[in-house]
Amino acid sequence: MKRSVLARKRIPVATMEPFRVVRRPHVSEKTTDLIQNHNTYVFEVDPEATKTDIREAISKIWDVTVESIRIINVRGKARRMGRITGYSRSWKKAIVKLAEGDGIDVLR
Numbered sequence: 001m002k003r004s005v006l007a008r009k010r011i012p013v014a015t016m017e018p019f020r021v022v023r024r025p026h027v028s029e030k031t032t033d034l035i036q037n038h039n040t041y042v043f044e045v046d047p048e049a050t051k052t053d054i055r056e057a058i059s060k061i062w063d064v065t066v067e068s069i070r071i072i073n074v075r076g077k078a079r080r081m082g083r084i085t086g087y088s089r090s091w092k093k094a095i096v097k098l099a100e101g102d103g104i105d106v107l108r
Contacts, residue, residue, distance in 0.1 A: 016046065016049075016053070016057075018056070018057035018058075018060045018061050019057075019061065020046060021045055021046050021049045021053050021054060021056075021057035022043050022044075022045055022054065022057050022058060022061065022094075023043070023044045023045060023046065024043065024044050025041065025042065025043055025044075025106040026042040026043060026044055026093060027106065034095075035106065038097070039097065039098050039100065039102070039103065040095060040096065040097045040098070041095075041096050041098065041104055041106060042093060042094070042095050042096070043058075043093070043094045043096065044091050044092070044093060044094075045071075045092050045093070045094045046092065047073075047090075047091070047092045049092070049094075051069045051071060051094075054069055054071075054094050054096070055069055058096055062104045064098050064099070064102040064103070064104060065098065065099035065102055066096055066097070066098060066099070067097045067098060067099050068096075068097045069094055069095070069096050069097075070094070070095040071092065071093070071094050071095075072092070072093045072094075072095070073090065073091075073092055073093075074090060074091050074092070074093050075090050076088040076089050076090040
């Protein structure tokens with residue numbers, strides 16, 4: 001018997017590994033400009049992660065000092081395929097500013 005997506009058990013964030021908290025970097029023209037000019041990186045993170053969880057995960061993975069974190073919940077957009085309407089998935093975005101002199105090689 002299949003379990004529904006909503007019935008899935010979530011892993012408590014406190015026990016999550018750093019690579020579960022930080023899912024992937026978000027790369028676009030705007031984020032590339034933030035990296036080059038402001039030493040600020042953008043990541044897709046777990047929807048249940050807090051600022052503290054994200055700070056610890058990024059510090060552990062890349063051995064950098066995090067100055068500030070801003071979090072945005074991005075809602076899924078309405079999508080259509082013919083008469084059928086649906087939504088793209090919602091996700092959580094973290095904008096992370098690093099200390100001067102620290103950096104992450106995101107584009108490789």
